[in-house]
Amino acid sequence: MAKLELKIKSVFQSWGNYGGSLNFHPTDYKPTVSGVIGMIAAGMGIKRLEVEKLEYLKNSLSIKVEEPDNYPDFYHDYQTVHPKGTKFTRYLNKNQLRAEDRIVLPAAKGGNSSTGATKVLSKDYIVNQEYTILIKGDKSILKKVRYSLFHPYYPVYLGRKNCTPSHFEISEILEWKIDLKWKNTRILLSLGSTQVEVTL
Numbered sequence: 703m704a705k706l707e708l709k710i711k712s713v714f715q716s717w718g719n720y721g722g723s724l725n726f727h728p729t730d731y732k733p734t735v736s737g738v739i740g741m742i743a744a745g746m747g748i749k750r751l752e753v754e755k756l757e758y759l760k761n762s763l764s765i766k767v768e769e770p771d772n773y774p775d776f777y778h779d780y781q782t783v784h785p786k787g788t789k790f791t792r793y794l795n796k797n798q799l800r801a802e803d804r805i806v807l808p809a810a811k812g813g814n815s816s817t818g819a820t821k822v823l824s825k826d827y828i829v830n831q832e833y834t835i836l837i838k839g840d841k842s843i844l845k846k847v848r849y850s851l852f853h854p855y856y857p858v859y860l861g862r863k864n865c866t867p868s869h870f871e872i873s874e875i876l877e878w879k880i881d882l883k884w885k886n887t888r889i890l891l892s893l894g895s896t897q898v899e900v901t902l
Contacts (some may be wrong), residue, residue: 703845704875706873707873708836708837709833710871711832711869712731713830714827714860714865715860716825716826717730727826731828733833738835743755744854744858763843764837770831770832770833777827777829789896791801804895841875848872
């Protein structure tokens with residue numbers, strides 16, 4: 703068994719863990735395990751649809767995100783999205799919008815409005831926070847993880863594509879060592895009805 707220590711920091715980070723909605727994108731107060739797995743997968747060139755590779759990566763690693771020294775500050779980003787300047791510009795007026803291109807929004811008087819109206823979005827970000835992440839696993843896979851984070855196949859982001867790392871520090875691979883006082887010690891492990899004797 704071996705481990706890596708990863709330190710990350712950025713002006714903005716966003717680690718979605720609460721679901722949210724199409725109009726609101728919250729963030730957890732620290733990186734999520736699934737987010738770290740996604741970051742490593744991006745470095746390795748594993749795509750979202752490659753489910754088996756992602757499951758293998760998830761099952762091969764043990765990830766722990768250390769609690770930050772202080773509770774982070776948050777930034778709430780309020781945005782409006784309007785068809786102007788996007789693919790909607792090819793239409794002269796709202797009556798020419800195709801059904802699949804319309805933005806569907808709840809109308810004030812009930813029902814839906816799909817006239818290509820402005821859409822309101824809200825996003826939360828963690829601001830200027832550093833985190834330490836411990837990654838454990840076999841030395842062979844940690845070598846691949848470390849290399850992929852130094853030489854990523856796809857760009858590595860801290861949650862969202864606008865969250866590029868400002869600080870990215872990866873330790874050397876550290877292997878577990880048995881304390882000399884426990885060397886040659888015999889212990890008895892019970893696995894259900896089976897007992898196994900192990901010598902350290």
